[in-house]
Amino acid sequence: MELSAALLADAARVVDGKLYVHGGGWDRITAAKFPARHVSMAAALVFRVEYDEALTGQAISISIHTEDGKQIVPSVKHEINAGHAPGTRRGAPTFVSFTLTMNLVQFDEPGSYYISVMHEEDEMTRIPITLQLPPAKTQIESEGPDKA
Numbered sequence: 001m002e003l004s005a006a007l008l009a010d011a012a013r014v015v016d017g018k019l020y021v022h023g024g025g026w027d028r029i030t031a032a033k034f035p036a037r038h039v040s041m042a043a044a045l046v047f048r049v050e051y052d053e054a055l056t057g058q059a060i061s062i063s064i065h066t067e068d069g070k071q072i073v074p075s076v077k078h079e080i081n082a083g084h085a086p087g088t089r090r091g092a093p094t095f096v097s098f099t100l101t102m103n104l105v106q107f108d109e110p111g112s113y114y115i116s117v118m119h120e121e122d123e124m125t126r127i128p129i130t131l132q133l134p135p136a137k138t139q140i141e142s143e144g145p146d147k148a
Helices: 139-143
Strands: 002-015 018-024 028-030 036-049 058-066 076-080 094-107 111-119 122-132
Touching (some): 002 122, 018 036, 018 094, 036 111, 076 094
Antiparallel strands (some): 036 094, 058 076, 111 122
């Protein structure tokens, strides 16, 4: 099994085997202060399951870490199960979409984080997330152009 797509989104859902993504493809969260809780985000994943793997459950786990590897939330474990759709030719892979919604994740400080996607004992990918404070306003920006 391999991971063919992975991204962060505001929301994502799989319906009838199709992946629906709302506000996807970002990697940065700006927070006014820390610790900060992000209301909701989703990891949207697409797995390529080979023909011979399709009838066997494939264990995955997803977790969020600081840049130095400290896990900040418990791992979520899931089993990817794929069958063979009617008419699938022998040897053809199956693509399985999966989403994980994470609510109220707390980030203690600005910096780099990542979502780790593991298949059994192998890391398949890291989805980066940068947490930052808002950019500092210059005096001209805060006073307006007429007051400079």
